Structure formats: structure tokens, C-alpha cells
Amino acid sequence: MSTPTDTLPRTDTAVAVADLTVRFSSKRGEVTALHDIGLHVRRGEFVSIVGPSGCGKSTLLKVVAGLTDPSGGSVELGGVPVRGAQRNIGYVFQRSALLEWRTVRKNILLQAEMRGLNKRAAEAECARLIEMTGLGGFENALPHELSGGMQQRVSLCRALLHEPEVLLMDEPFGALDALTRERMNIELHRIWRETGTTVLLVTHSVAEAVYLANRVVVMSPRPGRIVELLDVDLPAHREYATTMEQPEFISVANRVRELLGAAAHAD
Numbered sequence: 001m002s003t004p005t006d007t008l009p010r011t012d013t014a015v016a017v018a019d020l021t022v023r024f025s026s027k028r029g030e031v032t033a034l035h036d037i038g039l040h041v042r043r044g045e046f047v048s049i050v051g052p053s054g055c056g057k058s059t060l061l062k063v064v065a066g067l068t069d070p071s072g073g074s075v076e077l078g079g080v081p082v083r084g085a086q087r088n089i090g091y092v093f094q095r096s097a098l099l100e101w102r103t104v105r106k107n108i109l110l111q112a113e114m115r116g117l118n119k120r121a122a123e124a125e126c127a128r129l130i131e132m133t134g135l136g137g138f139e140n141a142l143p144h145e146l147s148g149g150m151q152q153r154v155s156l157c158r159a160l161l162h163e164p165e166v167l168l169m170d171e172p173f174g175a176l177d178a179l180t181r182e183r184m185n186i187e188l189h190r191i192w193r194e195t196g197t198t199v200l201l202v203t204h205s206v207a208e209a210v211y212l213a214n215r216v217v218v219m220s221p222r223p224g225r226i227v228e229l230l231d232v233d234l235p236a237h238r239e240y241a242t243t244m245e246q247p248e249f250i251s252v253a254n255r256v257r258e259l260l261g262a263a264a265h266a267d
């Protein structure tokens with residue numbers, strides 16, 4: 001287990017958040033969503049973020065993406081300060097944000113159109129991702145013809161199309177049934193190993209958080225602070241069922257639950 005704020009050599013760091021505070025002002029007054037967050041994520045690392053509802057998890061991802069401005073502190077992507085919407089990231093939202101009138105292929109290629117990427121290369125990458133995520137045969141299907149899990153896979157393909165350095169995922173599997181979610185976890189883990197992308201995943205599932213991550217960030221109720229950063233000392237290759245039985249998995253998951261339980265009491 002490491003301490004709530006850690007440091008790494010700059011070159012190894014994909015995401016560096018220091019002393020981050022975010023406040024929102026509204027008619028009802030001021031809300032401090034995040035308070036004094038410090039987090040360094042290594043290149044290629046998979047970090048899960050858990051915490052009570054309203055503790056600022058989505059806000060943290062939005063700040064990293066450059067969609068929300070910090071009120072204090074700093075955020076860097078690959079050593080470069082984040083100013084405005086970032087291009088070298090992929091974002092998977094809680095609800096699959098697919099365009100209903102576009103096919104699977106066209107939804108994925110939207111990413112290339114918006115970024116003005118080379119069409120031939122994007123099409124080849126799109127075909128590769130479709131194959132990798134098991135969507136082969138559904139290239140020309142419309143979103144309403146897909147299951148929830150398949151729609152999320154399309155969102156994942158779209159987020160990966162431009163080979164982002166950092167993939168931000170905000171409760172991507174929250175709306176799925178337990179079995180589909182399990183399958184998506186296994187698939188995401190494989191994709192992460194194959195692509196080497198840095199991932200920040202927000203989830204309410206402790207099992208999902210621990211199974212997928214190198215480290216788990218546990219946050220307090222609002223104003224969100226990092227209560228603990230837990231290392232998950234399991235091999236990179238993780239077979240789903242047997243991983244859940246590992247003493248390391250059980251001990252980290254129990255600690256996360258304990259911290260979330262304490263947070264719920266404080267809420």
C-alpha cells in the first residue's frame with residue numbers, strides 16, 4: 001500500500017494531478033467537489049477509482065480530459081499541462097453515447113472524422129478493433145440492434161480508435177447485467193494488456209475495480225479526497241474466477257469495502 005500522494009519520475013508519468021481542488025458555484029451556493037487531490041499514474045498503468053456517489057469521480061475524469069477547469073492545483077498529461085479539451089485521450093461515458101442513425105462502423109469512425117485522421121488507416125484500425133472486441137459481423141448494425149454490452153464495446157472501440165495515450169472510463173459497465181459485465185471486464189483486461197494504454201476507470205463495483213487495476217484509488221464523500229491508494233499485487237495476466245480466490249484479491253477488496261463502509265458512515 002502506498003500513501004495517498006505519491007511521486008514518480010516525470011518521464012514515467014502519464015497523468016499527474018497535484019493539489020487539485022474543484023469548486024462549482026451555483027444559485028444554491030458553492031460546492032467543493034474535489035479537495036487537494038494528488039495522483040500520479042504511470043504510463044501503461046490501470047487505475048480504478050471508487051468512492052461514494054457525488055464524491056467527485058466524474059469531475060476528476062473531466063478535469064483530466066480538460067473538460068472542467070480546476071479551481072486550484074495542476075493537472076498534466078504526459079508532462080504537459082492540461083489546458084482545454086485534450087486530444088490524446090479516449091473517453092467512455094456511463095451511457096453509451098452512440099448516434100442511433102449510424103452503423104457500428106460509422107459510429108466508431110466518427111472519432112476519425114472529428115479528428116481528421118487518415119481515412120484508410122482509420123478504417124483498418126476500426127476493422128481491427130471490431131475483430132478484437134468480438135463485434136465481427138455487426139459492422140453494419142445500428143445501435144438499437146445491439147445488446148447493451150455490444151453498445152459499450154462499440155463505445156470502447158470509438159474511444160480506442162486514435163490509439164489514445166490515456167483512456168478515461170466513467171462507470172462504463174454500470175448498466176449491464178452481472179454476467180455481461182463480467183465478460184466485459186475480461187475483455188477490457190485483455191485489451192488493456194494488448195494496447196498498453198493507460199486507463200483511469202471509475203466504478204462502483206469493488207470486484208471490477210480490483211480485478212482490473214494495478215492500483216485502486218478510494219475517495220471520501222464530498223468534498224472528494226483520496227483516502228487511500230491500494231496496490232493490487234497480482235500478475236498482469238488474470239484469469240477471472242481464480243483471481244477472485246487469490247488472497248491478495250480478497251485482502252485488497254476487503255480493505256476497499258472497509259474504507260467505503262467508513263465513508264458511508266461519515267456521509
Ligand SMILES: Nc1ncnc2c1ncn2[C@@H]1O[C@H](COP(=O)(O)OP(=O)(O)OP(=O)(O)O)[C@@H](O)[C@H]1O
Pocket residue numbers: 024025026031032033051052053054055056057058059060222
Ligand atoms: N457542472 C457542475 N455544476 C455544479 N455542480 C457540479 C457540476 N458537476 C458536478 N457538480 C457537483 O460536484 C459534486 C461531484 O459530482 P460528480 O459528478 O463528480 O460525482 P461522482 O463521484 O461522479 O458521483 P456519481 O458516483 O453519482 O456519478 C456533486 O455534488 C455535483 O453536484
Ligand SMILES: [Mg+2]
Pocket residue numbers: 057058059170
Ligand atoms: Mg459520476
